[in-house]
Amino acid sequence: MAGPLFFCAQLVDSAIQLFFTIYSIITLSDIECDYINAQECCKRLNQFVLPEMVLHGFFSILFLFTGNWILLALNLPLIVWHVFRYQKVSKGRLGVYDPTEIHNRANLRQFQREVYAKLGFHLILFFVYIYSLVVSLVGMANEA
Amino acid sequence: MQAQQPGRYPPAAHGGAIGQPPPPGSTQTRQLYPQAGGHPPAPGQYSQNPHQPAVGMVTQGMANMQMANQQHANEAINILAERTVLPPQPSPFPKPPGNDFRAVTMANPDYVRSTLRVVPTTRQLLDTCRLPLGLLIQPFKQMPATEIPLIRHLVMVRCTGCRAYFNPFVSFLNSHQWQCNLCFRTNEVPDSFYQADPRAENHRTRPELKCCAVEYLAPREYTTRPPPPAAYVFVIEATAASQRVGLVETVSKILSKNLMSLPGDTRRQISIITYGRGVTFYAFKANAVQPQMYMVNDLEETGLPVPSADLGVNVEEFQDMLVEFFEQLPIVHQSTTESDNCLGSAIQAAFQLVSGLGGRVTVFQASMPNIGAGALKEADPATTKGPKLDASAGFYKEQSLEFNQNHAAVDVFGFGVKPLDLATTSGVCKFSSGQVYYYSDQDHPSMAQSGRFNRDLTHYLTRPIGFEAIMRLRCSYGVSIESFFGNFFHRGSDVLNMPNLNPDLTVGVQLTIEDTLPRKRPFISLQSAVLYTTHKGERRTRVTTIAIPTSANAMDVFDGADVEAVTLLVARMATSSAPTSLADAREGITTCMVDCLRSYQKSIAGQSPTMLLVPRSLSTLPLFFTGLLNLVSFSQSKSLLNDDRVYGLRLLDQLPVGQAMRFIYPCMYALHDLGEEHTTTRENVLHYSPTRLQASMVCLSPSGIYLLDAGITFYVWIGQSVANEVIIDLFDVESFAALPETQSYLPLLENPRSVAVNSFVKQLRRHSALHAPLFMVRADSQSSHRMLQRLVDDGDHGLQDYSYYNFLSRLHKASSGK
Numbered sequence: 001m002a003g004p005l006f007f008c009a010q011l012v013d014s015a016i017q018l019f020f021t022i023y024s025i026i027t028l029s030d031i032e033c034d035y036i037n038a039q040e041c042c043k044r045l046n047q048f049v050l051p052e053m054v055l056h057g058f059f060s061i062l063f064l065f066t067g068n069w070i071l072l073a074l075n076l077p078l079i080v081w082h083v084f085r086y087q088k089v090s091k092g093r094l095g096v097y098d099p100t101e102i103h104n105r106a107n108l109r110q111f112q113r114e115v116y117a118k119l120g121f122h123l124i125l126f127f128v129y130i131y132s133l134v135v136s137l138v139g140m141a142n143e144a
Numbered sequence: 145m146q147a148q149q150p151g152r153y154p155p156a157a158h159g160g161a162i163g164q165p166p167p168p169g170s171t172q173t174r175q176l177y178p179q180a181g182g183h184p185p186a187p188g189q190y191s192q193n194p195h196q197p198a199v200g201m202v203t204q205g206m207a208n209m210q211m212a213n214q215q216h217a218n219e220a221i222n223i224l225a226e227r228t229v230l231p232p233q234p235s236p237f238p239k240p241p242g243n244d245f246r247a248v249t250m251a252n253p254d255y256v257r258s259t260l261r262v263v264p265t266t267r268q269l270l271d272t273c274r275l276p277l278g279l280l281i282q283p284f285k286q287m288p289a290t291e292i293p294l295i296r297h298l299v300m301v302r303c304t305g306c307r308a309y310f311n312p313f314v315s316f317l318n319s320h321q322w323q324c325n326l327c328f329r330t331n332e333v334p335d336s337f338y339q340a341d342p343r344a345e346n347h348r349t350r351p352e353l354k355c356c357a358v359e360y361l362a363p364r365e366y367t368t369r370p371p372p373p374a375a376y377v378f379v380i381e382a383t384a385a386s387q388r389v390g391l392v393e394t395v396s397k398i399l400s401k402n403l404m405s406l407p408g409d410t411r412r413q414i415s416i417i418t419y420g421r422g423v424t425f426y427a428f429k430a431n432a433v434q435p436q437m438y439m440v441n442d443l444e445e446t447g448l449p450v451p452s453a454d455l456g457v458n459v460e461e462f463q464d465m466l467v468e469f470f471e472q473l474p475i476v477h478q479s480t481t482e483s484d485n486c487l488g489s490a491i492q493a494a495f496q497l498v499s500g501l502g503g504r505v506t507v508f509q510a511s512m513p514n515i516g517a518g519a520l521k522e523a524d525p526a527t528t529k530g531p532k533l534d535a536s537a538g539f540y541k542e543q544s545l546e547f548n549q550n551h552a553a554v555d556v557f558g559f560g561v562k563p564l565d566l567a568t569t570s571g572v573c574k575f576s577s578g579q580v581y582y583y584s585d586q587d588h589p590s591m592a593q594s595g596r597f598n599r600d601l602t603h604y605l606t607r608p609i610g611f612e613a614i615m616r617l618r619c620s621y622g623v624s625i626e627s628f629f630g631n632f633f634h635r636g637s638d639v640l641n642m643p644n645l646n647p648d649l650t651v652g653v654q655l656t657i658e659d660t661l662p663r664k665r666p667f668i669s670l671q672s673a674v675l676y677t678t679h680k681g682e683r684r685t686r687v688t689t690i691a692i693p694t695s696a697n698a699m700d701v702f703d704g705a706d707v708e709a710v711t712l713l714v715a716r717m718a719t720s721s722a723p724t725s726l727a728d729a730r731e732g733i734t735t736c737m738v739d740c741l742r743s744y745q746k747s748i749a750g751q752s753p754t755m756l757l758v759p760r761s762l763s764t765l766p767l768f769f770t771g772l773l774n775l776v777s778f779s780q781s782k783s784l785l786n787d788d789r790v791y792g793l794r795l796l797d798q799l800p801v802g803q804a805m806r807f808i809y810p811c812m813y814a815l816h817d818l819g820e821e822h823t824t825t826r827e828n829v830l831h832y833s834p835t836r837l838q839a840s841m842v843c844l845s846p847s848g849i850y851l852l853d854a855g856i857t858f859y860v861w862i863g864q865s866v867a868n869e870v871i872i873d874l875f876d877v878e879s880f881a882a883l884p885e886t887q888s889y890l891p892l893l894e895n896p897r898s899v900a901v902n903s904f905v906k907q908l909r910r911h912s913a914l915h916a917p918l919f920m921v922r923a924d925s926q927s928s929h930r931m932l933q934r935l936v937d938d939g940d941h942g943l944q945d946y947s948y949y950n951f952l953s954r955l956h957k958a959s960s961g962k
Binding site for chain 1: 534535536537538541542545567568571575624625626627628633634635636637656720723724
C-alpha cells in the first residue's frame with residue numbers, strides 16, 4: 001500500500017488531466033461557435049495530445065509498483081483507448097486533430113463525445129483518489 | 145415487332161415503358177422534355193412550373209399498390225418488372241407557395257441542385273425518409289448576364305442580424321421594412337436602395353428582388369488588399385520519365401501559344417520552374433538578351449536565388465523573349481537522364497514565389513518524388529494488401545494550407561508512366577481549391593502529345609478565373625450545415641476558402657434539420673454568397689438564393705427527390721470516407737439505398753415478396769448506384785492501379801453535375817439513324833436530341849453504330865452488320881472489314897450524316913470541364929472490352945462487380961428481409 005504522498009501526486013495528475021479535458025471542451029465549443037478558426041483549434045488540441053497520454057500512462061504504471069491493482073485496472077481501459085486512438089491516425093493526417101477535417105459536423109460530435117467521456121472518467125478517478133488518500137491518511141494516523 | 149429484336153427484354157406488363165430503344169431504322173423520336181413541348185426549357189423559362197410536386201397528395205392504400213403500374217407521376221413502380229428505366233430531365237425548383245413569388249426567376253438547375261425539392265418539416269421525418277438533404281452548387285459557372293444580372297450601384301441591402309443579402313424571398317411589411325427570410329428579423333430598407341434606381345416602378349422588379357442569383361460589385365470595405373496581379377507559376381518536371389512522354393516540349397508549345405490568352409490585366413505575370421534532381425529557376429531581366437538559369441541543389445531549404453521580382457515575368461513586356469524561351473526550353477532538357485524527382489522542394493520554391501501575392505501554381509508530374517522535402521517511398525507490394533487510397537505523408541496537405549493562407553491554389557497534372565502516389569501529392573490540390581488531372585498509360589502511349597492533354601491544358605489556361613474567393617452558405621432558421629464536400633478549405637462552420645475559383649468547381653454540402661422547422665414558414669431558404677476578385681481586379685459578390693417548399697408528408701418528400709443530386713451527394717460522401725476504408729464506402733452506398741427503400745416501403749408502399757416498389761421519382765436511383773459501385777473509384781477489382789482509383793475519387797469531387805452523372809452512368813445514343821427528326825433549332829443553332837438508351841449490351845444491335853458518352857471518354861461502337869453506305873458516309877472506307885480495329889478520332893466528311901454526327905459530338909462536349917477523347921472500336925476487336933466495361937447494366941466484365949439486376953435482387957432481399 002502506498003503512502004499519502006503518493007496519492008497526493010496521483011491527485012495532482014488527475015487534476016491536470018481534468019484541466020486538459022476542460023480545455024479541450026472549451027476549444028471544441030469555440031470552434032463550433034466560430035470564435036477560432038480550424039488551424040488555431042487544431043494547434044491547441046494537438047499540443048496536449050501527447051503530454052496527456054504520456055502523463056496518464058506514467059502515473060498509471062506507478063500503480064504497478066505500489067500494488068494498487070484495482071486502481072490500475074480502472075486506468076487500463078483509458079490507456080488502451082489512448083493507444084488505439086493514436087495509432088488509428090494515418091500517416092497522411094496532420095495530427096490527431098486535422099484542421100482540414102475538423103469542421104465536419106459528424107467528426108466534431110465524435111470528438112465532443114470522446115472528451116465528455118474522458119471528463120466523466122477523470123472526475124470519477126479524482127474522487128476515487130481522494131478517497132484513497134483519506135484512507136491512507138487514516139491508516140497512517142492509526143499506525144502512529 | 146419487339147420479339148424479333150435479338151436479346152430485347154419482353155415489354156413490361158403495362159406496355160409503353162419510357163425509353164424503349166427504337167428498332168433501328170424507325171423514325172420514332174422520344175420527347176426529351178415532354179412537359180415543355182419537346183424543347184429543352186430556354187433559360188429564364190423556369191417560371192413555368194412543370195414539375196410542381198402535388199403537395200398534400202393523398203397516399204394510396206395497399207390495394208392500389210398492387211396496381212401500381214399506372215403511369216401516374218407520384219406512384220410507386222415495381223422496378224423488378226419495369227426493365228427499361230431512364231433518368232428524368234433535371235427539373236427546376238418548385239416555387240414556394242404565395243402570391244409574392246409568382247414573378248420570381250428561380251435559380252437555374254444548371255448550377256445549383258438540391259437533393260430534395262420538398263423539404264421535410266421535422267428531423268424525424270428526414271430520418272424516416274433516409275434521403276440525404278443537401279445542395280450542389282457551382283458558384284462560378286459562367287452564365288449569360290441575363291441569367292445573373294450584375295448590379296453596379298454599390299448598394300447592398302443586408303440583414304442586420306444574420307448579414308444575409310436582399311433576395312426575392314424576403315417579405316415586405318411595408319415599403320420601409322422588410323423581414324429577413326433566414327433569421328426572421330425585421331430590418332429597415334435604406335433610402336439609398338430606392339435612390340439607386342428611381343426608375344423602377346415597383347421595387348419587386350429590381351433585379352435583387354426578382355432574380356435568385358445576382359452579382360454585386362463589392363464596395364471597398366470588402367477588399368482586404370489592393371487587387372494583386374494575376375500570377376501564374378508553372379512547375380515542370382524535367383527528368384527521364386517526363387522526357388518519355390514529351391512533357392516539357394508539349395507544355396512549352398501550348399504555353400507559348402496561349403500566352404496572351406491567360407486571364408488577367410496588363411500586370412499578369414508568369415514564372416517557370418523546372419525540377420529534377422534540383423530546382424531550376426529562370427530569371428528574365430529587361431536588358432538581358434536571354435533569360436538566366438539558376439539551379440538550386442539545396443533541397444532542404446529551397447530559397448530563391450534572385451529576388452522574386454526578377455522571376456515573375458510580365459507577359460506583355462517580355463512576350464517575345466518568352467516565346468523564344470519556350471522554344472529553347474525543350475532543347476535544353478532534351479537529353480536529360482535524371483531519375484530523381486524533388487517535387488516537394490519544387491513546391492516549396494513555388495510557394496516562395498507566390499507568397500504575399502497569391503495566384504495559381506500548376507505542377508506537371510511524371511514520376512514519384514523521391515528526394516528532398518516530401519519524398520515518398522514506393523509502396524512495397526508484399527506488405528500492402530488492398531488498395532491504398534490514403535495519403536502516406538502529411539507534407540503536401542500542410543503545403544496546401546500554407547498556399548491557402550497566401551491566396552494561391554495548386555493544380556497537378558499527372559502522367560502515369562510510373563506510379564505517382566497521387567493519393568499523397570493530390571493533397572496539395574484538394575485543400576487549396578486546385579484540381580488534379582491524370583493521364584494514365586492506357587489512354588495513349590505518348591499521352592502528353594495526345595490531343596486530350598492539349599485541349600485540357602488549353603481550356604485550363606484560358607478559362608475564366610477568380611482569385612481570393614470566400615464562400616459563405618447561410619441557412620434559414622432550423623436548417624444547419626453538416627459538412628461540405630469538394631476541393632476547398634473549410635475554414636469556419638459555414639465559410640469556405642477558395643484561393644482560386646474556376647467555372648467547373650462544384651461545392652457539395654450536406655444539410656440537416658434541427659428538430660422542427662418553424663411552422664409559420666412554408667419554405668426554407670438557403671443563400672450562398674461568394675466574394676471573389678475577377679481577373680481584371682474587380683471585387684464582386686455572387687449571391688444565389690434558393691427557396692424550397694416544405695411538407696410534413698413523407699410522400700411529398702419522396703416525390704420531390706432529385707435523383708441525380710442524391711446520387712452525386714452520396715458519391716461525394718462515399719469519396720470522403722473511401723480513403724480510410726473502401727469497404728465502408730461501398731457499404732455506405734448500398735446501405736443508403738437499402739434504408740431508403742425500406743423506409744419507403746414501411747411508410748407508404750408496404751412490403752411485397754414479389755415486387756420491389758420504389759417511388760417513380762427515384763426509379764433510376766438503383767441504376768445510378770449500380771454505376772457508382774462499378775466505378776473505378778469504388779471498385780473491388782484487384783487489378784486496378786492505385787493512381788487510377790485515386791483519380792476516380794478525385795473526379796467525383798471535381799466534375800460538375802452533368803459530366804459527373806455521365807461518368808457514373810453513361811449515356812448511349814444510336815448514331816446510325818441520327819437525322820433530321822432528332823433535331824430542334826434553338827436560337828439558330830441545330831440541337832440534336834436522339835433517344836437515350838440503357839447502357840447495356842442488350843441495346844447494342846449488330847447493325848447499328850452507337851455512341852457511349854461516359855463523361856470523361858466517348859466510345860463509338862460499330863456493329864458487325866452495319867449497312868455499308870453508313871460506313872462509307874461516316875468513315876470513308878468501303879465496308880466494316882476495312883475499318884481499323886480502333887481509332888481515336890471521328891473523321892469529318894462532306895456528307896449530311898457525318899456532319900450530323902460530328903455536330904452531335906461537339907454539342908455533347910460543349911459544357912464539359914474535361915475534354916473527353918473519342919475512341920472508335922469495332923465490335924469484333926480486342927479493345928472493344930474497354931467500351932463494354934462501361935456498360936453499367938451488365939456485370940461480369942472483369943471490372944464490373946455488380947450488374948444492375950444483381951444489385952436489384954440484393955436490394956430486394958435486403959429491404960424485404962426483415
